[in-house]
Amino acid sequence: GAVVSQHPSWVICKSGTSVKIECRSLDFQATTMFWYRQFPKQSLMLMATSNEGSKATYEQGVEKDKFLINHASLTLSTLTVTSAHPEDSSFYICSAGRVQGGETQYFGPGTRLLVL
Amino acid sequence: DQQVKQNSPSLSVQEGRISILNCDYTNSMFDYFLWYKKYPAEGPTFLISISSIKDKNEDGRFTVFLNKSAKHLSLHIVPSQPGDSAVYFCAASQNTGNQFYFGTGTSLTVIP
Numbered sequence: 001g002a003v004v005s006q007h008p009s010w011v012i013c014k015s016g017t018s019v020k021i022e023c024r025s026l027d028f029q030a031t032t033m034f035w036y037r038q039f040p041k042q043s044l045m046l047m048a049t050s051n052e053g054s055k056a057t058y059e060q061g062v063e064k065d066k067f068l069i070n071h072a073s074l075t076l077s078t079l080t081v082t083s084a085h086p087e088d089s090s091f092y093i094c095s096a097g098r099v100q101g102g103e104t105q106y107f108g109p110g111t112r113l114l115v116l
Numbered sequence: 117d118q119q120v121k122q123n124s125p126s127l128s129v130q131e132g133r134i135s136i137l138n139c140d141y142t143n144s145m146f147d148y149f150l151w152y153k154k155y156p157a158e159g160p161t162f163l164i165s166i167s168s169i170k171d172k173n174e175d176g177r178f179t180v181f182l183n184k185s186a187k188h189l190s191l192h193i194v195p196s197q198p199g200d201s202a203v204y205f206c207a208a209s210q211n212t213g214n215q216f217y218f219g220t221g222t223s224l225t226v227i228p
Contacts (some may be wrong), residue, residue, distance in 0.1 A: 009215075036159060038216065044152060046159020059159070093216070104125060105154075105205070107218035 003027060004096050006108035013084055014116055021079045021111045023050075023094030029074035030096035035067075038091040038110065050077040050094075084115045119143050120208050122219035130227050135193040137222050139206035142187065146208040146217075151180060151191050154203045154221070163204070164191070196226045 003026040013019050023033055033050040048069050049057040056069035068080040077096075081088055091112050095105040121140045129135045139149075147168040152160035166173040166180045166189065173180050179192045193200055203221045 034159070044160045044162065091216070093218075095218070104220045105203075105218075106220060107205075107207075107216075109217065110215050112215070 004094065004106045004108040006092075006094060006111050008111060009109060010112040010114070012114045012116065015085055016083055018080055018082045019084055019113060021081070021092055021094075021113075023077045023079070023096070023108050025075045025096045025106070028096075030077075031074060033071065033077040033094055033096045034105070035069060035077070035079050036093045036095070038093055044093065047079075052077075081113065084113070086115045089113055089115045118220070119146075119217045120206060120219045122204075122206060122222050124222050125220070126223040126225070128225045128227060129196045131198055132195045135191075135196040135200065135224055135226065137191040137193075137204050137206075137224065139189045139191075139219050140187060141189075141208050141217075143208070143210065143217075144184075144187065145210045148209045149180070149182060149189050150207045150216075151178075152205040152207065154205060160205055193224075196224075198226045198228050200224060201226045 005024045007022045031052045035047045037045045037047055046059050047062045050069045050071040052071045052074050058064045071077045091110050093110040095107045097105050119142050150165045151163040153163045154160040164175050164178050164180050166182050171182050182189045203223045205218050205221045207216045207218045209216045
């Protein structure tokens with residue numbers, strides 16, 4: 001089946017530094033990828049839609065200058081948390097679909113970010 | 117390899133009837149399970165959860181059943197309503213709140 005990977009799986013950083021998270025579709029091309037932030041135990045918040053070759057579409061309330069998204073190729077999207085602060089500590093998950101607009105989504109395993 | 121599987125990509129149900137969405141997992145260490153509902157162009161929203169110490173959790177029209185021996189959980193919606201038409205994802209984690217593994221979703225259509 002389709003696999004979506006994320007790297008790193010966890011990261012600890014100091015406040016003020018930037019952290020880059022990669023999301024890769026390993027055996028299919030994805031023109032669109034989605035980035036989510038998972039809050040403890042429950043809610044999954046859509047942060048932005050990453051579009052290959054164009055700017056990402058951010059959800060209301062998500063700072064585009066803080067969460068930089070680059071969809072460099074059909075198999076790679078990156079999320080950079082700039083000038084990270086402790087409140088950015090969370091679990092970040094990406095997903096991708098094989099067919100543009102298709103409903104089946106393959107989720108990455110997530111990246112746990114801890115900002116000290 | 118997918119540790120959480122939703123083998124039915126789609127399901128159609130008449131309004132008023134029961135919708136049953138199924139989810140299977142492979143890791144016996146999973147101890148917390150969630151169901152999400154997703155409308156087109158929106159992110160998934162949390163629907164209901166269950167921990168491994170229970171075999172059933174009910175919230176209004178939604179009930180989740182967990183069969184640990186079969187590594188299977190299901191979401192029952194009774195009665196189904198047209199507004200329930202959406203994609204439903206199940207997810208599982210080990211040590212509640214840690215890494216979550218998602219199924220690929222089942223698209224439910226409730227026919228009026």
